[in-house]
Structures are given as structure tokens and as C-alpha cells.
Amino acid sequence: MADLPAPASLDQQLFADLQALTTHRAWLDAQIIQWIAALTESDLEHVLHYRNTKGIPATKRYASLLLHFFNHQTHHRG
DSSP, X not given: OOOOOOXXXXXXXXXXXXXXHHHHHHHHHHHHHHHHHHOOHHHXXXXXXXXXXXXXXXXXXXXXXXXXXXXXXXHHHO
């Protein structure tokens, strides 16, 4: 696994310059593409049981979580 920055707050600046951010973003995009390409239909149907950051239990289909993963970015780009 890569040595990823661990933010302490939502407003923390993780990269000192645009080039460092660009390099990391390109790497991260490649990881996401590789991950999605490896998914199968049965992966998407899998029901995941988990707890959110507040400890509240939840159950969701993996496909729904992926949809949220990609749509959430639009919230930040608005």
C-alpha cells in the first residue's frame, strides 16, 4: 500500500505545491481505474455491513456505495 497523507482536518493542505498535488492525483486516478476495472457483477451485488464514522450500523449494496463514491465528487466541484 502507498504511503498516503493522513489529514487531521478537512481544511488541511496536504500538498505544498500544484505539481505534488497533480502527481498524487494522477496516481490516485490510476488506482481508482484499476480497482473499478477489476470489479465483477457479483461484487456490485454484494451487501456490505459496516458502521459509519459515528458508529451507526448500516447495510448497503456495494453498487450503491460506488455510486455515492463517484457522485460525491460533484458535491465538492459545484
